[in-house]
Amino acid sequence: MTKNTRMTLAKRPLGEPGDDCFHLEQVDIPELDENQILIRVCWLSLDPYMRGRMNDVKSYTDPLQIGDVITGESSGVVIKSNSSSFEIGDKVAAHMGWQSHIVANADDPRLMKVDSNNGSLSAHLGVVGMPGRTAYFGLTEVGKPKAGETLVVAAASGAVGSAVGQIAKIKGLRAVGIAGGPEKCRYVKEELKFDDCIDYKAGNLAEELAAACPDGIDIYFENVGGDVTKAVAPLLNKGARVPICGYISNYNDEDITKAETPFHILKALDEVPEHRFFVVTEWNDRWVEATRLLGSWVSEGKLKYKESIGEGLENAPEIFRGLLKGKNFGKQLVKIADED
Ligand SMILES: NC(=O)c1ccc[n+]([C@@H]2O[C@H](COP(=O)([O-])OP(=O)(O)OC[C@H]3O[C@@H](n4cnc5c(N)ncnc54)[C@H](OP(=O)(O)O)[C@@H]3O)[C@@H](O)[C@H]2O)c1
Incomplete structure (x- = not known):
């Protein structure tokens, strides 16, 4: 039976986050309740702000606690649905951390349906994300x-x-x-x-x-x-x-x-x-408007972008350290599953 593979915070870093700050584990995927969906994550977004969340310092949001899934956005495909709002095969972006599978309530504000007219699944973590x-x-x-x-x-x-x-x-x-x-x-x-x-x-x-x-x-x-x-x-x-x-x-x-x-x-x-x-x-209420505008600029060739693609959830810590040193060239992503 498929399990959820996820990366959690094992220790708070002092300086650069070493491998000992991360813990890779596998957990069972729970059965879906009413109005829940199961997402297979294809792309993880690595972003500099994640480093701040690893410190025990409250900023504009609470820090991660030891054992929490590392924060982050991802995008993927709905593979099971108990909700009338989502069908199997729908593409979604979510803000639910470094994990291979996500069980989400269909009305969770951290979940957004991806409109492919605005760009690819990976672009929804970057230029139109x-x-x-x-x-x-x-x-x-x-x-x-x-x-x-x-x-x-x-x-x-x-x-x-x-x-x-x-x-x-x-x-x-x-x-x-x-x-x-x-x-x-x-x-x-x-x-x-x-x-x-x-x-x-x-x-x-x-x-x-x-x-x-x-x-x-x-x-x-x-x-x-x-x-x-x-x-x-x-x-x-x-x-x-x-x-x-x-x-x-x-x-x-x-x-x-x-x-x-x-x-x-x-x-x-x-x-x-x-x-x-x-x-x-601050502008969450204008998310759709901005996504459409950015998507239109991309399709008109006015907004170009580059992606830096790493592979495998287990490699995310090393890729993350690289991002904080400028090893990425364009939006840093980690591919963890195929979209098909
Ligand atoms: N306020 C918000 O809501 C919000 C949202 C998203 C991102 N951000 C911030 O936006 C900034 C860019 O984020 P991003 O996601 O677009 O990352 P990014 O630019 O794709 O990647 C980080 C880049 O920062 C540069 N860098 C790293 N260390 C540096 C240093 N010591 N001095 C100068 N440049 C350094 C590197 O580019 P070079 O090789 O060119 O140095 C690296 O490629 C970050 O500060 C991030 O925290 C803020």
Whole structure:
């Protein structure tokens, strides 16, 4: 009989999460109650925020407890249904963690039916999924872009950053990316059509960024923090906006509460830019609208994306460590089963 294979939190990490922080186990799949469905998960999404949930620190949501299934989104196919809302074969995205099978109540808000017109099952974890919505709402609602302005975004070849720059181009802005290494920068400039992309690992970020932004920076979409933010800060124009989406360079710090965050760096400026942290769930009520819009841009060729695909639930911890070091090139996924 098929079992559910799942990855749980075995120990809280100090710094980079080692293999001993994860526990792979198999458990029975319970019989379905009325109005429940069983999902075979095909794709897991690995996302930087998961690292924060492993710490014993409450942020905008509660931390994982030891023994909990590692948090995360996934997408898959309904293989049993006791609900009139779902049929066998329906495609779904769920926010129920690193596991091969999910039993869910059909009306669980963490469950969303996938409309294939908007994109593939894997794209619903990336460009038309949570990262795409993060880019869209963070830029349009917090960044408040105006045509002709200059936007800078780091982690520019990644899931969120790649969409931020392309949406900025759609809205008529100059988009400058920052990414790690020449291959990622080439992709951002030549394939995603950003106006420029600077390799922050090449050693002269401040000078190259100033040259790429001759009119200063009007929107800095914050994904990474640290030295990148310090290079951006002096170039921010009066009236600049900084949507703070995340600061991945600090996520593996042994004590993130002692980190120098973008808030410290921005607040120390003579002219403090408008800035705030946002969470994509602020716009949950507009999920369908954003998914459709992002999907239409993808089908029109205005929004391109890349996926970095690993295989096997047992390999997810190693792939996750790679994501926090920039080994991914595009949206990091783990394939754990075929869709057919
Ligand atoms: N607020 C929200 O609701 C929300 C939602 C989703 C994501 N986020 C945040 O958005 C950011 C991007 O997430 P994502 O899912 O799109 O990940 P991603 O960009 O696909 O992957 C992470 C990338 O971060 C870069 N990076 C890693 N360590 C770095 C460092 N020390 N300095 C500079 N760059 C570093 C790497 O790119 P390079 O090789 O180019 O350095 C890596 O590929 C993260 O901060 C994440 O927490 C926030």
